[in-house]
Amino acid sequence: MTLPNKDQMQAWWMPFTANRAFKDNPRFYVAAEGMYMTMGDGRQILDTNAGLWCCNAGHGRKEIADAVHAQLLEMDYGNPFTYGHPKGFELANRLVADIAPEGLNRVFFTNSGSESVDTALKIARQYWRLKGQGTKTAFVARVKAYHGVNWGGVSLAGLTGNRKSFGQGLEADFLRHTLLPENAFSKGLPKQGAELAHELSDIIAMRDASNIAAVIVEPMAGAGGVIVPPEGYLQKLREICDQHNILLIFDEVIAAYGRVGAATMAGKVGVTPDMITTAKGLTNGAVPMGAVFCKQEIYDTFVNTGDASAVPEFLHGYTYSAHPVACAAALATLDIYKNEKLFEHANTISQYWEEGVHSLKGLPGVKDIRNYGLLAGIDLPAGIAGKVAAKTLEMGVTVRPAGDTIVMSPPLIIQKEHIDTIVNTLQEAIPAAQK
Numbered sequence: 001m002t003l004p005n006k007d008q009m010q011a012w013w014m015p016f017t018a019n020r021a022f023k024d025n026p027r028f029y030v031a032a033e034g035m036y037m038t039m040g041d042g043r044q045i046l047d048t049n050a051g052l053w054c055c056n057a058g059h060g061r062k063e064i065a066d067a068v069h070a071q072l073l074e075m076d077y078g079n080p081f082t083y084g085h086p087k088g089f090e091l092a093n094r095l096v097a098d099i100a101p102e103g104l105n106r107v108f109f110t111n112s113g114s115e116s117v118d119t120a121l122k123i124a125r126q127y128w129r130l131k132g133q134g135t136k137t138a139f140v141a142r143v144k145a146y147h148g149v150n151w152g153g154v155s156l157a158g159l160t161g162n163r164k165s166f167g168q169g170l171e172a173d174f175l176r177h178t179l180l181p182e183n184a185f186s187k188g189l190p191k192q193g194a195e196l197a198h199e200l201s202d203i204i205a206m207r208d209a210s211n212i213a214a215v216i217v218e219p220m221a222g223a224g225g226v227i228v229p230p231e232g233y234l235q236k237l238r239e240i241c242d243q244h245n246i247l248l249i250f251d252e253v254i255a256a257y258g259r260v261g262a263a264t265m266a267g268k269v270g271v272t273p274d275m276i277t278t279a280k281g282l283t284n285g286a287v288p289m290g291a292v293f294c295k296q297e298i299y300d301t302f303v304n305t306g307d308a309s310a311v312p313e314f315l316h317g318y319t320y321s322a323h324p325v326a327c328a329a330a331l332a333t334l335d336i337y338k339n340e341k342l343f344e345h346a347n348t349i350s351q352y353w354e355e356g357v358h359s360l361k362g363l364p365g366v367k368d369i370r371n372y373g374l375l376a377g378i379d380l381p382a383g384i385a386g387k388v389a390a391k392t393l394e395m396g397v398t399v400r401p402a403g404d405t406i407v408m409s410p411p412l413i414i415q416k417e418h419i420d421t422i423v424n425t426l427q428e429a430i431p432a433a434q435k
């Protein structure tokens with residue numbers, strides 16, 4: 001494959017990329033298979049990030065490619081407003097049966113995590129209006145959260161850098177994040193900090209529940225640096241939301257589809273929110289698609305309130321909602337997860353992963369290591385994470401710097417030998433990057 005030269009690197013305004021600097025240090029991927037990406041120079045790189053937290057079944061899955069190809073030939077597209085198609089219903093039914101926790105049995109399709117988040121926020125606001133409580137419009141989010149880049153999600157960005165350039169957004173209050181020094185180097189769910197959920201009661205006392213539509217949190221936060229919820233914290237949020245009649249939304253764009261060793265984090269910890277936003281692993285990253293899982297009561301409120309002959313109950317949807325090609329990709333992906341028992345594998349091998357990443361404790365500069373399921377975050381001194389990532393890349397492993405944290409979320413097909421390679425590479429790269 002011919003790579004573009006500097007003059008040809010013109011028109012593409014690259015996302016979340018230092019466009020000015022890219023030309024001087026361009027990095028290209030040209031192919032991908034299984035656990036590996038092929039770089040522009042032909043080197044095979046072990047992918048510890050499943051692309052961008054999405055290729056959970058590994059790269060280049062033929063089953064998905066075949067399903068997409070067949071669907072394109074059978075029906076490439078159909079208007080999803082007022083028309084349905086069989087695969088849309090089949091996929092929604094499968095998601096309710098196999099992925100969503102009990103009670104979340106309606107699915108709204110989107111094309112991305114950002115769209116799933118904004119869809120859930122709009123559902124929350126209209127829901128309260130339909131209930132005659134239209135003053136409930138404000139949202140509560142959390143510091144260090146990432147909820148995508150559309151207007152709703154960016155208003156609720158707890159990573160303030162993502163929010164500050166864009167001016168006024170939705171009204172929101174922010175809970176503190178749950179990274180506590182006393183939990184440093186915890187394995188699995190940290191023991192301290194469930195009481196941080198009580199900050200929600202303080203916000204409610206100040207704002208009044210009659211003004212708050214929903215609380216949104218990543219139950220297992222990714223981009224903020226793999227922040228694992230303290231034991232009991234999510235349960236407490238649920239209790240407080242219930243006491244005050246506030247919807248609880250879990251943003252599981254990263255966590256769902258096996259990443260935490262179960263179909264969802266909600267299911268894993270036994271806390272059922274009112275909505276769950278998903279995307280990424282839904283199609284193994286192969287075709288853009290997202291899905292919002294909703295409680296039946298929310299759906300019923302929309303379809304049973306008001307005049308049955310009126311316009312659509314929810315004036316919201318995308319040209320590509322439940323795109324047939326995305327549905328085909330998602331169905332093939334869910335088959336792979338099931339047939340290869342990948343969620344179970346992720347859960348089992350996460351023990352070995354945990355031991356491996358925690359063996360890096362004691363290396364120079366390593367301030368904290370967090371893990372859960374097939375996720376890990378390693379905190380380093382300011383400015384070092386990018387250098388470590390550059391070093392591992394030289395050594396044949398790609399890791400992602402998120403602020404001062406190295407974050408990893410390997411494909412769920414990972415085996416022990418891959419974990420050994422990742423750990424050995426970091427063992428060398430972390431000190432080397434600080435010399």
Ligand code: PMP
Binds near residue numbers: 111115222251254280
């Ligand atoms: N929510 C969370 C928790 C995410 O991690 C992401 C993406 N990393 C999004 C939303 C946005 O997803 P997308 O990039 O598909 O719009």
